[in-house]
Amino acid sequence: MTEVVRVLLADDEHLIRGALAALLSLEDDLVVVAEAATGPEALAMARAHAPDVAVLDLQMPGADGVKVATSLRAELPGCRVLIVTSHGRPGHLKRALAAGVRGFVPKTVSAQRLAELIRTVHAGNRYVDPELAADAISAGDSPLTAREAEVLELAADGAPVAEIAERAALAEGTVRNYLSSAATKLGAENRHAAVRLARERGWV
Amino acid sequence: MTEVVRVLLADDEHLIRGALAALLSLEDDLVVVAEAATGPEALAMARAHAPDVAVLDLQMPGADGVKVATSLRAELPGCRVLIVTSHGRPGHLKRALAAGVRGFVPKTVSAQRLAELIRTVHAGNRYVDPELAADAISAGDSPLTAREAEVLELAADGAPVAEIAERAALAEGTVRNYLSSAATKLGAENRHAAVRLARERGWV
DNA sequence: CGCTCGGCATGACAAATGTCAGACGCGGCT
DNA sequence: AGCCGCGTCTGACATTTGTCATGCCGAGCG
Numbered sequence: 001m002t003e004v005v006r007v008l009l010a011d012d013e014h015l016i017r018g019a020l021a022a023l024l025s026l027e028d029d030l031v032v033v034a035e036a037a038t039g040p041e042a043l044a045m046a047r048a049h050a051p052d053v054a055v056l057d058l059q060m061p062g063a064d065g066v067k068v069a070t071s072l073r074a075e076l077p078g079c080r081v082l083i084v085t086s087h088g089r090p091g092h093l094k095r096a097l098a099a100g101v102r103g104f105v106p107k108t109v110s111a112q113r114l115a116e117l118i119r120t121v122h123a124g125n126r127y128v129d130p131e132l133a134a135d136a137i138s139a140g141d142s143p144l145t146a147r148e149a150e151v152l153e154l155a156a157d158g159a160p161v162a163e164i165a166e167r168a169a170l171a172e173g174t175v176r177n178y179l180s181s182a183a184t185k186l187g188a189e190n191r192h193a194a195v196r197l198a199r200e201r202g203w204v
Numbered sequence: 205m206t207e208v209v210r211v212l213l214a215d216d217e218h219l220i221r222g223a224l225a226a227l228l229s230l231e232d233d234l235v236v237v238a239e240a241a242t243g244p245e246a247l248a249m250a251r252a253h254a255p256d257v258a259v260l261d262l263q264m265p266g267a268d269g270v271k272v273a274t275s276l277r278a279e280l281p282g283c284r285v286l287i288v289t290s291h292g293r294p295g296h297l298k299r300a301l302a303a304g305v306r307g308f309v310p311k312t313v314s315a316q317r318l319a320e321l322i323r324t325v326h327a328g329n330r331y332v333d334p335e336l337a338a339d340a341i342s343a344g345d346s347p348l349t350a351r352e353a354e355v356l357e358l359a360a361d362g363a364p365v366a367e368i369a370e371r372a373a374l375a376e377g378t379v380r381n382y383l384s385s386a387a388t389k390l391g392a393e394n395r396h397a398a399v400r401l402a403r404e405r406g407w408v
Numbered sequence: 409c410g411c412t413c414g415g416c417a418t419g420a421c422a423a424a425t426g427t428c429a430g431a432c433g434c435g436g437c438t
Numbered sequence: 439a440g441c442c443g444c445g446t447c448t449g450a451c452a453t454t455t456g457t458c459a460t461g462c463c464g465a466g467c468g
Contacts, residue, residue: 013290013311015318019223022315037312086217086290107217108241111226114219145415158397161455172455174417180456190424190456192396193362349445365425376425378447384426394426394454 005122006033008051010042010068011084012060016107023111030115039063043071051079053122055114058085058092066095073100080121084114090136091202093128104128142203143185151178153204156195209326210237212255214246214272215288216264224259227315234319243267247275255283257326259318262289262296270299277304284325288318292336294343295406301332308332346407347389355382357408360399
């Protein structure tokens, strides 16, 4: 094991990023070559340092971890991506895997374990946290059609139907119809509960 | 400075807690005597080890940082509390200060800075992050009356008015009235937008 | 081709929600 | 005491939202 893994660390919480950098540096075969606090910064750093593995927080200002991963996939195909997250929602995992992410774990893992996982994804293997995977499977695919999801998203901040209709270029009746069917599919009493459920499952 | 500060660390994210414990241990005058992943666990650990300073995450399973701080205040008056948080909302700061918390900072600070702050609060001084303080001041006090806030909270998960009325033991008309006046005070179009705004400002 | 099925879209009607004027009690103020 | 102002509470009315029956179009299939 003479090979050294060059790591990029991106997380908006300085406390965690710094602490993590220090801990990972204790491992002989890992070296943190760059740190970033935002999505765009992470991309810039990746271009500049071409790391072997990028450890990305899911929620960062600017662009979230999955978006960064997508861009990275295109620009630096050799760079493996490992996502860490505080509040894992099923849909995110699905999107992340679709973006070519190699690992997906909650922040409840230990640093020791994270170091192992960095080696794992660097070796070309995949790893997703079993519990998150189980959630994603039990949540299943979104039953919503494209328009239903679109309208539900526009309804997310509590806007009245008239405004949604205008933004989506639809008749009010149509908007109500989509909201209603979305709510039925999700088993919600009304559209607001539907928005909440869809968010929890990562479908919006 | 021969005195050693005994620290309790509570955060549900193992990654951060562990990393933090390691970093703080590098400081000669700080020693982490206990760690916890949940609110109740933090309380139990505090009782067992009687730390000088408790570093608490705001959002933990079981009981949040402020609730733990309140209990701690009663049981271990000598233990100073420092709250760290990822997403600082104005209302939380206010609640925290009311609970006798001595420090309140976002997780974007560096570990170095955190170590300084632990010494600061241990010395009996207070510290709140300037930016969070500014937010709290600009957000001001909640304009909602007790009933308005209560009803708005019951409406938070999208429940229909009839259900809220039953839970609050009020007539439906009354509930609608409170929701309406709350929405007006918050400058919201409807109650759902009102819930969102009140959450953002930490008023629910 | 002719058929069915599912997604998209609409308007009319029923139900839920928002708005209004007003009643009651309580505390502060002159 | 008498008079506000404020919070609490209510029902009646207007508006918004949810539900339903229906039509249109393209994809898949016998």
